[in-house]
Amino acid sequence: MSNEVNPNIHSTETSHADLHDEHHVHHHKETFITKYVFSQDHKMIAKQFLATGIIWAIIGGLFSVLFRLQLGYPDETFPILETFFGRNAEGGRIQPEFYYSLVTMHGTVLIFFVLTAGLSGTFANFLIPLQIGARDMASPFLNMLSYWFFFAASVVMLSSLFVQTGPASGGWTVYPPLSALGQASEGSKIGMDLWLISMALFVVSSLLGGLNYITTILNMRTKGMSMTRMPLTIWALFFTAVLGVLSFPVLLSGFILLLFDRHLGTSFYLSDIYVNGQILPNEGGSAILYQHLFWFLGHPEVYIIALPAMGLTSEILSVNSRKPIFGYMAMIGSLFAITILAFLVWAHHMFVTGLNPFLGSVFVLLTLLIAVPSAIKVFNWLTTIWRGNIRFTPATLFAIGFVSVFISGGLTGIFLGNSTIDIHLHDTKFVVAHFHLVMGVSSMFGMLAGIYHWFPKMFGRYMNNTLGYIHFWVTITGAYLIFWPMHYEGLAGVPRRYLDLSGWTSFNQFTELNKFITIVSIVVFAVQLMFVFNYFYSMFKGRKLTTTNPWGANTLEWTTPINPGHGNWTGEIPEVHRWPYDYSKDGREFIPQTEKVGEDESQH
Amino acid sequence: MISDVKLNYSDAVAGEKKSKKIHPHKFTMWVAIGSMIMMFAGLTSAYVVKSGQATWQEIRIPELFWYSTIAILLSSVTIRLSLRNFKAREMQKYRLLIAVTFALGVLFIVLQYLGFQQMWASGITLSGSGAGQFIYVIAGFHALHVLGGIVALLIIFIKAFIGKTKTYSSLPIEIAGTYWHFVDALWIYLMIFFILIG
Ligand code: HEM
Ligand SMILES: [Cu+2]
Numbered sequence: 181m182s183n184e185v186n187p188n189i190h191s192t193e194t195s196h197a198d199l200h201d202e203h204h205v206h207h208h209k210e211t212f213i214t215k216y217v218f219s220q221d222h223k224m225i226a227k228q229f230l231a232t233g234i235i236w237a238i239i240g241g242l243f244s245v246l247f248r249l250q251l252g253y254p255d256e257t258f259p260i261l262e263t264f265f266g267r268n269a270e271g272g273r274i275q276p277e278f279y280y281s282l283v284t285m286h287g288t289v290l291i292f293f294v295l296t297a298g299l300s301g302t303f304a305n306f307l308i309p310l311q312i313g314a315r316d317m318a319s320p321f322l323n324m325l326s327y328w329f330f331f332a333a334s335v336v337m338l339s340s341l342f343v344q345t346g347p348a349s350g351g352w353t354v355y356p357p358l359s360a361l362g363q364a365s366e367g368s369k370i371g372m373d374l375w376l377i378s379m380a381l382f383v384v385s386s387l388l389g390g391l392n393y394i395t396t397i398l399n400m401r402t403k404g405m406s407m408t409r410m411p412l413t414i415w416a417l418f419f420t421a422v423l424g425v426l427s428f429p430v431l432l433s434g435f436i437l438l439l440f441d442r443h444l445g446t447s448f449y450l451s452d453i454y455v456n457g458q459i460l461p462n463e464g465g466s467a468i469l470y471q472h473l474f475w476f477l478g479h480p481e482v483y484i485i486a487l488p489a490m491g492l493t494s495e496i497l498s499v500n501s502r503k504p505i506f507g508y509m510a511m512i513g514s515l516f517a518i519t520i521l522a523f524l525v526w527a528h529h530m531f532v533t534g535l536n537p538f539l540g541s542v543f544v545l546l547t548l549l550i551a552v553p554s555a556i557k558v559f560n561w562l563t564t565i566w567r568g569n570i571r572f573t574p575a576t577l578f579a580i581g582f583v584s585v586f587i588s589g590g591l592t593g594i595f596l597g598n599s600t601i602d603i604h605l606h607d608t609k610f611v612v613a614h615f616h617l618v619m620g621v622s623s624m625f626g627m628l629a630g631i632y633h634w635f636p637k638m639f640g641r642y643m644n645n646t647l648g649y650i651h652f653w654v655t656i657t658g659a660y661l662i663f664w665p666m667h668y669e670g671l672a673g674v675p676r677r678y679l680d681l682s683g684w685t686s687f688n689q690f691t692e693l694n695k696f697i698t699i700v701s702i703v704v705f706a707v708q709l710m711f712v713f714n715y716f717y718s719m720f721k722g723r724k725l726t727t728t729n730p731w732g733a734n735t736l737e738w739t740t741p742i743n744p745g746h747g748n749w750t751g752e753i754p755e756v757h758r759w760p761y762d763y764s765k766d767g768r769e770f771i772p773q774t775e776k777v778g779e780d781e782s783q784h
Numbered sequence: 785m786i787s788d789v790k791l792n793y794s795d796a797v798a799g800e801k802k803s804k805k806i807h808p809h810k811f812t813m814w815v816a817i818g819s820m821i822m823m824f825a826g827l828t829s830a831y832v833v834k835s836g837q838a839t840w841q842e843i844r845i846p847e848l849f850w851y852s853t854i855a856i857l858l859s860s861v862t863i864r865l866s867l868r869n870f871k872a873r874e875m876q877k878y879r880l881l882i883a884v885t886f887a888l889g890v891l892f893i894v895l896q897y898l899g900f901q902q903m904w905a906s907g908i909t910l911s912g913s914g915a916g917q918f919i920y921v922i923a924g925f926h927a928l929h930v931l932g933g934i935v936a937l938l939i940i941f942i943k944a945f946i947g948k949t950k951t952y953s954s955l956p957i958e959i960a961g962t963y964w965h966f967v968d969a970l971w972i973y974l975m976i977f978f979i980l981i982g
Binding site for chain 1: 809811812820826841914
């Protein structure tokens with residue numbers, strides 16, 4: 181790691197008067213602190229996001245395994261549960277209230293901390309400057325702050341796990357009035373405040389990150405990198421940032437009003453409440469208001485999670501099937517359509533919570549419309565790999581896995597999007613199955629594909645392939661075995677977020693099935709730990725790269741040295757002459773973006 | 785690794801046309817403004833939704849808010865002038881105008897606070913959920929944004945006095961100015977909103 185960067189070389193012909201303040205170059209020794217801790221290098225920040233995300237994924241995943249244990253075996257006691265949860269699992273059995281806290285934390289951690297910060301934070305930071313040809317983000321300082329706000333959010337959320345009354349409960353959506361009234365449940369006490377503070381910090385982190393991603397993409401592309409020559413990863417990360425920047429602030433306003441209701445006696449969300457034998461004075465509030473504010477973020481949020489995975493998948497599938505991406509412009513168009521529609525469908529989460537049914541029908545229409553751009557994307561991925569010369573690396577497999585689970589989960593979205601069917605399916609395990617496949621598993625696959633694919637660029641070493649294959653096959657099989665049966669449970673009416681279903685005799689038919697799901701979950705979790713081992717082991721002991729472009733890819737990140745320093749390119753930033761998907765063209769396997777278009781080259 | 789790189793944007797901007805020269809930091813401010821607009825849009829649309837309900841209680845805006853409106857409008861003018869003087873290298877006038885802007889910003893906050901006191905004294909407290917409670921939250925949050933601008937100005941101001949190196953870049957003050965105009969415009973919008981929907 182000793183690549184001297186010489187950013188002094190300007191490719192400018194004219195000097196820009198108002199940019200001159202950025203022209204100095206400082207050469208000084210980097211300390212451990214500035215290099216690994218308060219680093220402003222986008223690549224290091226990306227690795228920090230990834231490492232933090234992995235730690236959260238282990239915690240969030242462990243929660244699900246532990247509560248799955250109790251769900252599969254409601255009558256058994258498990259000493260290990262008491263070891264982990266102490267008082268909250270007295271005698272080795274999870275308390276029902278605590279179960280509610282656990283699902284809440286599982287959802288919050290995986291949705292926000294892993295699949296938002298861990299996914300966008302990692303790949304937007306890592307890939308944007310590298311793939312558009314920039315030395316760093318528009319504002320490396322804000323970028324560093326973005327990570328540290330995330331870190332602070334993590335610390336607060338983590339601390340909420342250890343307070344006496346336990347972490348927040350009420351689901352990752354923290355609906356009032358339950359979340360607004362401390363006396364309503366243990367999980368609505370200090371745990372809820374910590375949750376809200378942590379999430380406010382998280383929103384700030386996402387905004388700082390998002391601002392930077394948008395600005396960098398629009399303003400700092402290298403010469404020749406027109407918008408329509410950008411890799412689809414960048415397009416996807418761009419729309420992700422737009423979604424975040426426009427929807428997170430609305431969530432924040434919802435949280436602010438909630439904090440006022442909690443502590444300052446307002447009644448934005450509260451009205452006519454009788455709790456613990458006590459009549460509350462609050463009047464005039466509306467709990468539905470919170471749901472509008474929440475889901476105005478909440479629905480875009482699911483696309484904030486999905487779009488980066490889509491971008492990574494597009495890139496990986498094209499590179500590894502040695503074929504141009506099919507329908508590049510259609511891919512951008514559908515990302516755009518998804519971004520717009522994502523803001524117009526939020527009320528499909530509220531079909532049965534008192535929403536006017538006529539208004540509901542408008543949202544049915546808009547919701548079903550999202551299936552169109554989603555289907556276009558699926559079609560294009562399939563046509564991209566169709567008759568390709570596919571190299572089945574672990575990254576490719578996970579990308580194909582992404583397409584598979586995205587289809588399976590997307591189809592059930594169409595069921596749920598019809599308000600009449602949703603009346604039956606709402607708040608059942610069917611919904612759980614839907615969003616785990618379409619968002620949880622699929623985005624996790626996109627993220628894993630990205631890690632396997634760009635690991636060589638991150639650390640200059642390869643991950644172990646054999647472990648990668650085992651990881652993939654166990655995970656995809658397990659994911660379907662876990663979530664497919666949940667659709668049937670949901671259709672039969674099994675509600676989500678309940679610990680003990682033994683009160684309903686009709687659900688006894690699922691006793692064995694629930695055990696089965698639990699066992700598969702444990703296996704799948706174990707395999708994820710194996711992946712984490714592979715990741716850290718390969719960082720230090722993996723096979724070393726000997727070439728800068730191991731996958732024979734066209735994009736700019738592979739033109740940097742094997743271990744690029746801060747500034748990315750040692751000399752000038754390369755100029756771009758073509759789109760990134762010239763694979764198997766004119767008898768050549770791949771043509772990097774930096775190569776000039778030849779005289780007699782065919783058009784793409 | 786022995787080099788720490790200050791980025792230079794000329795690399796990136798080189799290929800672009802001259803007209804697209806907006807500095808990335810300025811652009812970032814514009815995107816941030818978009819995001820702050822969404823936050824206040826969220827709050828005011830909550831207000832609209834609630835104002836349609838039966839138990840909604842209207843209120844009258846405290847007079848002091850009119851004076852604070854004047855203060856913030858004036859401050860927008862002074863910050864504009866200070867930028868002009870900075871560019872003309874009239875540093876004496878520039879410092880004065882920044883100081884005046886700063887003072888007007890503080891005055892705005894004080895007037896808002898007194899306005900809140902007026903409201904509170906007239907019996908509008910935090911209990912209930914009519915226009916009053918929303919105004920505490922929305923105007924309060926707006927005031928926090930102004931406070932942020934004041935802190936930024938303070939930093940620029942201190943730099944202008946005790947900075948060792950002479951700066952010729954008007955970038956920080958331009959960005960602060962954009963933000964300042966934004967919180968000003970936002971306040972005008974909020975006033976009109978409170979009056980029309982209140
Ligand atoms: C074909 C497109 C889709 C349609 C029509 C659709 C429709 C729906 C509907 C109507 C619900 C509400 C169900 C209920 O609570 O009763 C829902 C829930 C959900 N969907 Fe989708 N969906 C689609 C795609 C997606 C995608 C792509 C994602 C994520 C990447 C996603 C993530 C979620 C999540 C997280 C929930 C559950 C939220 C909760 O209540 O905790 N959906 N979906
Ligand atoms: Cu949705």
